[in-house]
Amino acid sequence: MSLLTLPRLLTPLLLAPLLSVSVQADDFFGDVSTRSTPQSTPGSSISYRFWIQQQAAFGLADPDPGFSRDQADWTRFETELFGQANHRIGAWRLQASGALIHDWLPDTRDQLDWPGYDFTDDQEDARRWQWRLRDTHVSRTWGDLWLRGGYQTLAWGEAETLNVIDVAGRRDERWPGQASLDDLRLPVPALQAQWHSLDAVVFWNDQPHRQPAAGDDFDPWTGLRNAGADVKTIDADNPAGLALRWQHRWPGTDLQLIAADVNAFQPAPVEVRTEMIGGQPVPSELRLQMPRNRVLGAGLQHSRGNWVWRTEQALHTDVPLVPEQPVAAWPQADQWRAMWGADFSGWRNLTLTGEAALTWTPDRPADVRQSEWHWAQSLRASHQSFSDRLTLEGQAAHLGADQGGLLRVGAQWDLSDHWNLEATGVAYVADDDQLLDPFRQQDAVIFRVRWLP
């Protein structure tokens, strides 16, 4: 060490006794320089949002026979261009949004060296450039009455393992457990009216949850299709539906009461046609239909300290139940559905969310897989750090004794306001006799990059 360096190193030590707290604090009270310039756009009537997202997913294991993918391989390489515009004209508000989506995997297989695997026609169609309408609606207020009509996402329930009061929650179910939050919920055509504490929604829900294409990793009917049967989703008997919600909030407590007469978004078999082959009846056509669902329920949230407690309770009528032999019209029964959950956020930036859900089927038909008392549980941990740049999340869900479960871990990193990175791993856990058994080999890792201009 040179003598020239030594005094410089010692200086802070020599000065330390002379520094008061306030003088030291002054260093951090000075204005932090910023490059951003203040912007004021009061009265601006038009706003836009855009992003481009690239997603790639890799299936980690060899699936069971019957699916298009027959080896550990890429499952999709999807580009999404999302856009949203909002416009205010006097008392009217307009919103239009949509996404242009294309999966490059079939193109890559056809034109490059990737050997890949064969896709069904249905898969190829589903993966070509597609325009998907997102929330697109018109709204206006007249005094205490507010109306919104159009294609809109309505989320009325928070239960994660069971639909209790989420009567308008249409979802993308092509990749269960793998979809990003922005892509999970789908809008439905509806006219919504709010007046004081009351919501009334008239639906036109003739579209079921978005289903996997024939041959996809989570196609529930792949075995039947491979046996030559045609699987069709037929129109609902009555696409119109009505839902009412009354909400009230007290200090610390939120309550909502719900009544609905709607089509459930999960289609169920209503008819099986057979033909005789070799003297044996073989299914030739399976017809699925959205069942009519009447729901009477309530949701309650209460916060105290670091906890938020919540419960949802509802009676569902005429719920289709999976029979032991699923290639048949599914019997129906009334169910009481309940969820009890809690969020805990009292330790640094960690949030723990636990949930237990019960389905009680008092008049359970014979020969259905689901037991009279059916429990599901979920535990999720989420941690944010680096000023919310990094979000780590892990979830374990047990969907019930007859179904199986999944494990999910993910990390999201906000590189800047313009670049987001995300990586997720999903593992499916099931025994031979559980509903998720055909999908237990569909474990996957998913990578997403999003650019926001």
Place this chain on the structure above:
Amino acid sequence: MIILTTRLMLVLLLAALMATVLSAQAETPEARDIMTQVDNRYTGDSSHAEAQLILIDRRERERVRDLVMYELEAEGTSKSIVFFRSPADVAGTSYLSHDHDGADNDAWLYLPALGQVRRVAAGDRAGAFMGSDFSYSDMDGMEIDWWQYRLLDDSQTVNDHPVWHLEAVPHPDHADQVLEETGYERARIWVRQDNLVLIRGQYWLADSDRSKYFSASELTEIDGIWTPLRLQMVTTRNGEREHSSVLSISHIEYNSHSDADLFTTRAMERGLE
């Protein structure tokens, strides 16, 4: 009557130390009187502001959020709602708070990706507000009676303005609430004597080697109300700057609205009108 920015400053002002030495020292009546004056300073029955929240990491990389904020004083409850207009990944997000006198606060967060309003636990309010150095409790406001104050010096100046230099510690009867809802264990603050505006604060985070430095600048008198147009919070760790946030107000007006329907979860679902 307190607007968001003023309540923000007040909360920071109230953050305090539970250290044995300080908590053993009695509150001085003069300090309590100053704090009561600060609390009673008229800051409008309602306000509407447009601002930028700039987040700066230690490598000087910036992230910018455009905000629209509304506040309203109702009977026994201060209500505020913040709408995020940009960037695209947070646009449409909103945060609603009802700050009840003498009772736990209520808070809700609306995330457009979920399409759903979710109640936020009180404990969340010690956490970062949208990734900034300001916490949710900084934004919400807090009970003045939860704290004890001591006047350290009444002869200092900051930028040539005479200030009171005070120290705050949690009142023993509310120590748990303070720790739970703010995360602070003690504070030193500087209040301008001429207009009762908090212009500086230093806050020590409990069980941590971090502390935060607040400063308010660009004070402007708007409709007779002294308003800082620039609020800054710097988080330090072991004497090194770790992260900074600047709330830069580009437009603010007082008493221009009185619509209670704006401070509801329905308004969050509907978005910025």
